[in-house]
Amino acid sequence: MAAQKPVLRGAEIFVRALKDEGVEYVFGYPGGAVLHIYDELFKQEEVKHILARHEQGAGHAADGYARATGKPGVLLVTSGPGVTNAVTPIATAYMDSIPLVVFSGQVPKHLIGNDAFQEVDAIGITRPCVKHNFLVKDVRDLAATIKKAFFIATSGRPGPVLVDIPKDITAQSCEYEYPQNVEIRSYRPVVRGHPGQIRRALKLILGAKKPMLYTGGGVVLGNASEELREFTRTLGYPITNTLMGLGAFPASDRQFIGMLGMHGTYEANMAMHHCDVLIAIGARFDDRVTGDLAQFCPYAKIVHIDVDPASIAKNVPVDIPIVGDVKSVLTDLNGLLRENPERAEPQPLAEWWKQIGEWQSVDCLRFNRNTEVIKPQYVIEKLWELTGGDAYVTSDVGQHQMWAAQFYKFDQPRRWINSGGLGTMGFGLPAAMGVQMAFPEATVACITGEASLVMCIQELSTCLQYRLPVKVINLNNRYMGMVRQWQEFFYDKRYSHSYMDALPDFVMLAQSFGHVGVRVDKTADVEGALREALKQKDRLVLMDFITDQTENVYPMMASGKGQHEMHLSPDRELA
Amino acid sequence: MRHILSLLVENEAGALSRIAGLFSARAFNIESLSVAPTEDASVSRMTVVTSGSDQIIEQIHKQLNKLVDVIKVVDLSESPHIERELMLVKVQAKGEVREEIKRMTDIFRGRIVDVSDNTYTIEVTGDGAKLGAFLQGLDPRQILEVVRTGTSGIARGEKAIRL
Numbered sequence A: 001m002a003a004q005k006p007v008l009r010g011a012e013i014f015v016r017a018l019k020d021e022g023v024e025y026v027f028g029y030p031g032g033a034v035l036h037i038y039d040e041l042f043k044q045e046e047v048k049h050i051l052a053r054h055e056q057g058a059g060h061a062a063d064g065y066a067r068a069t070g071k072p073g074v075l076l077v078t079s080g081p082g083v084t085n086a087v088t089p090i091a092t093a094y095m096d097s098i099p100l101v102v103f104s105g106q107v108p109k110h111l112i113g114n115d116a117f118q119e120v121d122a123i124g125i126t127r128p129c130v131k132h133n134f135l136v137k138d139v140r141d142l143a144a145t146i147k148k149a150f151f152i153a154t155s156g157r158p159g160p161v162l163v164d165i166p167k168d169i170t171a172q173s174c175e176y177e178y179p180q181n182v183e184i185r186s187y188r189p190v191v192r193g194h195p196g197q198i199r200r201a202l203k204l205i206l207g208a209k210k211p212m213l214y215t216g217g218g219v220v221l222g223n224a225s226e227e228l229r230e231f232t233r234t235l236g237y238p239i240t241n242t243l244m245g246l247g248a249f250p251a252s253d254r255q256f257i258g259m260l261g262m263h264g265t266y267e268a269n270m271a272m273h274h275c276d277v278l279i280a281i282g283a284r285f286d287d288r289v290t291g292d293l294a295q296f297c298p299y300a301k302i303v304h305i306d307v308d309p310a311s312i313a314k315n316v317p318v319d320i321p322i323v324g325d326v327k328s329v330l331t332d333l334n335g336l337l338r339e340n341p342e343r344a345e346p347q348p349l350a351e352w353w354k355q356i357g358e359w360q361s362v363d364c365l366r367f368n369r370n371t372e373v374i375k376p377q378y379v380i381e382k383l384w385e386l387t388g389g390d391a392y393v394t395s396d397v398g399q400h401q402m403w404a405a406q407f408y409k410f411d412q413p414r415r416w417i418n419s420g421g422l423g424t425m426g427f428g429l430p431a432a433m434g435v436q437m438a439f440p441e442a443t444v445a446c447i448t449g450e451a452s453l454v455m456c457i458q459e460l461s462t463c464l465q466y467r468l469p470v471k472v473i474n475l476n477n478r479y480m481g482m483v484r485q486w487q488e489f490f491y492d493k494r495y496s497h498s499y500m501d502a503l504p505d506f507v508m509l510a511q512s513f514g515h516v517g518v519r520v521d522k523t524a525d526v527e528g529a530l531r532e533a534l535k536q537k538d539r540l541v542l543m544d545f546i547t548d549q550t551e552n553v554y555p556m557m558a559s560g561k562g563q564h565e566m567h568l569s570p571d572r573e574l575a
Numbered sequence B: 001m002r003h004i005l006s007l008l009v010e011n012e013a014g015a016l017s018r019i020a021g022l023f024s025a026r027a028f029n030i031e032s033l034s035v036a037p038t039e040d041a042s043v044s045r046m047t048v049v050t051s052g053s054d055q056i057i058e059q060i061h062k063q064l065n066k067l068v069d070v071i072k073v074v075d076l077s078e079s080p081h082i083e084r085e086l087m088l089v090k091v092q093a094k095g096e097v098r099e100e101i102k103r104m105t106d107i108f109r110g111r112i113v114d115v116s117d118n119t120y121t122i123e124v125t126g127d128g129a130k131l132g133a134f135l136q137g138l139d140p141r142q143i144l145e146v147v148r149t150g151t152s153g154i155a156r157g158e159k160a161i162r163l
């Protein structure tokens, strides 16, 4: 006798499907269209709902959770303003290929298209910033659609998927069965790389005289950090990571020559420019990385490994493309390397390293540590020291983000959580909540600026509710620093609307939300304050560091310039 | 260069807007787009005429393939193919031009499908160049309405684009 399938209401199906999918946390915010669902969430404890204070906060929290754990983040919002508030985090996740499954309530089916109360075309609004989206039109499709949403979000090149659920569907009933597998005939991501291409690539790689590895967020997302380490160490080649790829290869390793791109290291960008074979892995040749395309890697043959065929040859022509999951392709490459250790002659490689050593000796990240006024770089350097390089660090967007990327040396993947693609201010604090939720015992620091922080400041309240002891490091320069920097360089110091007038007292603000607030305004006090804060394992501490207002991020490759045309800080401009 | 892309897509509500949205969001050219279900009601066949450098065409191809609703993309222009478009033209046809328009329609192997005291409605099929030539042959002042379906295409020979 076949087992009886239970007959459940849509809202019950929703919660059961999440359980069957193994979802632990749902980040969300209630409203009319999702009240049946909230009622079901209330009746059980397995799927834990985290109530944010704004749908943007809930979305970034789900995203931070996904980035840190590798599991899909789940967001639940109501129709209309609920889903429009969620658009920013959805687009943020989309740009960085983060697996997010978003459920939005919708007005009942018979009202769709009527300009009903709290109706928006969620499918239409989100279409350009999701990997895929679904409108559920029949309760019998609900479970299968949820399964498909998780499958699409997490496979191939990951990304956000939205499921729009009309309210009436959550009240209707049908038999429930959660599908074991999904087969979507129009969606079959490639996993294995083409063996012939892999062999050709390896031949080119082994013959290189000035090789360069350039790896991106794809290595982190594809959990291929171990394979990358083996590959890189076996070859002994220099490696750079993109902003999204930091931690995939240990920053403390001598083969690592820093981040590349607009605010990358001098040595990484110079090595990119001068290399003869470029091995790009899970990276997408973003304009902040390449600079002027016409001048990009003029001497290099390029191998590009990526799971997304559309990423290959999108911006830069490639000599040997390999479409496939980076973990699988690197495993294949490592296998070939083991059985066939035929290497390039060692001599050219030694010369290449010597050249890189000369570029490194420029010491492009040097800054003055002996000032009374706090240098923002110093705070991050100290944080790195005191946390042994092992904290989860989220950031917002601006100068502080670049300094965090430059000065916190990440040795592990999934530790560095930032909005690289969309560059969303307001991301840092809610993302840190998601990370802390996943790792309650870990040190989670949010490196932010005073302008970014206030964009989602309401989430301090969520942090209190769920006892999330995030360490907020506010590098307070009283400016939208990155905007000010561009205005200084390119607009003759006309600081149009980049000054943060009428800032709150951040110490009192933290206190009013029930947290600890500390102000630090002298270099000498930085270390002590950080030590104290890190000791407070169960309290959120907001540290307001009053930093040098005029500090700029260096080195810098101005947009539209080549990678070899970097500016160092003015006191050390290259001859 | 001009390319004719033939697509098999899921016959789903959002599919057309995803494809149209892709072209506008990524600033790809779109000359025409025609779509209708196939013998399998769950699948639509779409023909998109576009143009761009090889690199852009490659991107269009890949980006289309990436859409979850798209099952298959084939560039018809890479091999011998047939393209056809249907055009309906309503023209002013009074007095002596009536005869002349009839003659022109015959030359282009078109058909007059509706007649009123003052107008003809003409149906012409062919590739874009032929339809253009037909319109050129008319006095612009006579043309009241032009309705074109956009190109649809199919490969020559035994090659068939199927699931």
Ligand SMILES: Cc1ncc(C[n+]2csc(CCOP(=O)(O)OP(=O)(O)O)c2C)c(N)n1
Binding pocket: A396, A397, A398, A399, A400, A401, A423, A424, A425, A426, A448, A449, A450, A451, A452, A453, A475, A477, A479, A480, A481, A482, A483
């Ligand atoms: C939502 C959003 N609005 C505007 C911007 C443009 N923007 C980029 S950096 C920046 C200034 C950030 O200032 P702050 O958070 O104080 O950081 P700082 O650069 O001073 O470290 C602005 C406005 C953005 N990235 N995101």
